Amino acid sequence: MNLRSETAKxxxxxxxxxxxxxxxxxxxLIILIAYxxxxxxxxxxxxxxxxxxxxxxxxxxLVRHLMIRSILISAAVTVVTVALAYPIAYFIALxxxxxxxxxxxxxxxxxxxxxxxxxxxxxILGFNGVMNSALLALGLIDEPLTxxxxxxxxxxxxxxxxxxxxxxxxxxxSIQKIDPSLLExxxxxxxxxxxxxxRVTLPLTTQGIIAxxxxxxxxxxxxxxxxxxxxxxxxxxxxxxxxxxxxxANNWPLGATLSLLAMLSVGFVAIVFVIGASTLxxxxx
Amino acid sequence: xxxxxxxxxxxxxxxxxxxxxxxxxxxxxFDWSGYEDPGFFGSYVEKHGGPPSYTFFxxxxxxxxxxxxxxxxxxxxxxxxxxRKWHAAGLLQPLDTSKLKNWDALLPEIKNVDGVTIDxxxxxxxxxxxxxxxxxxxxxxxxxxxxxQLLADPAYQGKVAxxxxxxxxxxxxxxxxGNGANYTNMTDEQFKAASDFLRSxxxxxxxxxxxxxxxxxxxxxxxxxxxxxxxxxELNLIWNGTExxxxxxxxxxxxxxxxxxxxxxxSTTPTDQVYDLLNALSxxxxxxxxxxxxGYPHANEQAYPISDQAIIKQYGFDDPNAFFEGxxxxxxxxxELEAKMLKEFERIKAGF
Numbered sequence: 001m002n003l004r005s006e007t008a009k010x011x012x013x014x015x016x017x018x019x020x021x022x023x024x025x026x027x028x029l030i031i032l033i034a035y036x037x038x039x040x041x042x043x044x045x046x047x048x049x050x051x052x053x054x055x056x057x058x059x060x061x062l063v064r065h066l067m068i069r070s071i072l073i074s075a076a077v078t079v080v081t082v083a084l085a086y087p088i089a090y091f092i093a094l095x096x097x098x099x100x101x102x103x104x105x106x107x108x109x110x111x112x113x114x115x116x117x118x119x120x121x122x123x124i125l126g127f128n129g130v131m132n133s134a135l136l137a138l139g140l141i142d143e144p145l146t147x148x149x150x151x152x153x154x155x156x157x158x159x160x161x162x163x164x165x166x167x168x169x170x171x172x173x174s175i176q177k178i179d180p181s182l183l184e185x186x187x188x189x190x191x192x193x194x195x196x197x198x199r200v201t202l203p204l205t206t207q208g209i210i211a212x213x214x215x216x217x218x219x220x221x222x223x224x225x226x227x228x229x230x231x232x233x234x235x236x237x238x239x240x241x242x243x244x245x246x247x248x249a250n251n252w253p254l255g256a257t258l259s260l261l262a263m264l265s266v267g268f269v270a271i272v273f274v275i276g277a278s279t280l281x282x283x284x285x
Numbered sequence: 286x287x288x289x290x291x292x293x294x295x296x297x298x299x300x301x302x303x304x305x306x307x308x309x310x311x312x313x314x315f316d317w318s319g320y321e322d323p324g325f326f327g328s329y330v331e332k333h334g335g336p337p338s339y340t341f342f343x344x345x346x347x348x349x350x351x352x353x354x355x356x357x358x359x360x361x362x363x364x365x366x367x368x369r370k371w372h373a374a375g376l377l378q379p380l381d382t383s384k385l386k387n388w389d390a391l392l393p394e395i396k397n398v399d400g401v402t403i404d405x406x407x408x409x410x411x412x413x414x415x416x417x418x419x420x421x422x423x424x425x426x427x428x429x430x431x432x433x434q435l436l437a438d439p440a441y442q443g444k445v446a447x448x449x450x451x452x453x454x455x456x457x458x459x460x461x462x463g464n465g466a467n468y469t470n471m472t473d474e475q476f477k478a479a480s481d482f483l484r485s486x487x488x489x490x491x492x493x494x495x496x497x498x499x500x501x502x503x504x505x506x507x508x509x510x511x512x513x514x515x516x517x518x519e520l521n522l523i524w525n526g527t528e529x530x531x532x533x534x535x536x537x538x539x540x541x542x543x544x545x546x547x548x549x550x551x552s553t554t555p556t557d558q559v560y561d562l563l564n565a566l567s568x569x570x571x572x573x574x575x576x577x578x579x580g581y582p583h584a585n586e587q588a589y590p591i592s593d594q595a596i597i598k599q600y601g602f603d604d605p606n607a608f609f610e611g612x613x614x615x616x617x618x619x620x621e622l623e624a625k626m627l628k629e630f631e632r633i634k635a636g637f
Binding site: 061066126150241244246249 | 346347495507508
């Protein structure tokens with residue numbers, strides 16, 4: 001009796017979330033899968049199921065090229081962001097006195113819209129932008145630098161800035177959870193500061209690092225706005241190709257197929273990463 | 286008491302105004318941003334007491350996708366090359382030319398454009414037309430030197446912009462490879478030549494512009510020397526004091542487009558009100574406004590004699606026939622070829 005009411009309570013508590021997720025995640029996913037099996041014929045849809053879209057996408061070198069580039073760009077963004085975020089999180093968690101103030105300061109980029117931040121980078125890196133004007137004024141260059149904007153570099157820089165808080169927060173939480181007595185014990189046992197960081201702090205924060213990496217890697221692979229504004233033709237990513245299918249090319253079935261393939265690729269890379277990173281974390285310990 | 290009366294009158298007046306506005310605003314137009322300019326439809330505002338409501342799109346493709354997924358409006362503003370597709374998708378209802386007061390005054394060449402009439406019925410009321418051409422910095426490239434082929438010259442590495450639109454870029458390529466006349470129906474060989482031309486321009490491309498403002502700014506700052514764009518960009522540059530102009534020589538290659546208003550099937554506003562707006566848009570006074578303030582040639586031929594003649598001459602609007610006969614016309618491309626262009630253009634942009 002007791003057990004049944006527990007189950008009922010659990011079901012009741014999870015029902016709103018289940019319904020919500022079901023409607024907003026599962027249903028669109030099913031629609032996407034259905035679309036990927038259809039074919040576009042000029043202005044109509046042919047609803048006979050076929051794998052032709054998958055065949056086309058998988059054999060197309062352009063799709064492979066853009067997919068690999070998207071994953072590499074996101075990987076670079078993840079590495080840069082997490083590497084820069086770790087020291088900040090470390091400082092706030094262990095050294096800073098006014099933690100709340102610091103955390104508040106970190107969220108400042110979120111106070112302006114994502115689109116505005118991308119445009120801000122465009123203004124900074126542009127031909128007659130802040131960076132070039134400053135360098136020209138200082139006499140360091142004679143002509144504006146053109147390699148700053150419209151390439152992968154600009155995309156990585158912009159995304160790394162936009163996503164920084166997402167990396168800092170999970171790492172901060174994981175560092176703060178560390179019991180200070182463990183660090184004291186390490187010192188008592190003769191570890192110097194670097195050793196106690198490498199053998200105590202770092203392994204204990206693996207979970208935070210993994211969380212930060214996933215939070216940044218997964219959404220940035222599919223980012224559309226940043227590459228289309230600052231990427232030029234060398235910085236285009238898979239989302240830009242998907243957008244073309246849903247827009248100019250008016251081929252929703254192929255767009256749906258590309259979206260699903262992108263999801264699968266991201267999922268695969270993320271799973272491999274999590275397994276690899278956890279094993280590595282355990283080994284250090 | 287005195288105050289009360291004034292307040293009452295003001296209240297009554299504002300009520301009248303709001304009702305009129307609400308009725309005027311019931312008419313919804315799906316348009317490019319900027320076309321909500323009240324100078325375009327003065328007589329509609331006079332009659333209905335306010336402007337219609339506008340919803341905007343960024344490109345004709347985006348508009349098509351949105352309409353096909355169920356977005357409803359009364360009028361929309363595509364260009365002539367899209368009308369066949371919109372018609373095939375069942376989005377449009379035919380126009381009754383007897384209700385179009387200015388129909389007879391519209392330039393005959395424009396009324397003959399493919400897409401305005403399909404199967405003997407009229408589907409689009411032409412509103413404005415213009416050119417897509419090579420805009421260049423006259424202080425860096427001389428009039429004799431300029432040509433479409435110059436875009437591929439390695440001397441201009443990183444100094445060139447093309448539109449991020451397959452159709453427009455292929456029109457340029459068709460002209461540059463001498464196949465402008467076959468643009469809508471290129472053979473495989475001609476298509477390959479055009480693609481090869483775009484590939485040879487690609488290393489010089491600084492960016493493929495998605496909004497004209499991006500291209501205008503880059504031309505003005507000196508980042509670019511040449512760009513394939515609309516006459517709006519040329520005017521923005523001239524008004525900005527930049528030494529730039531569009532290559533309008535029909536022998537060297539320039540394209541012409543016509544855009545206009547279509548009556549959507551999803552329209553719910555009374556037909557008379559829809560035609561009131563169409564009539565306001567096609568009036569000579571609206572034409573004079575768009576010519577003088579926007580630098581776009583209007584569809585109504587009566588708009589030209591009443592506009593500033595210096596401007597008309599400067600932009601070459603005095604002889605529309607020269608453009609219509611000599612330039613590449615943006616007609617609907619055969620759907621199969623269109624799909625090929627879209628696909629190949631993505632490859633070219635990615636450097637394949």
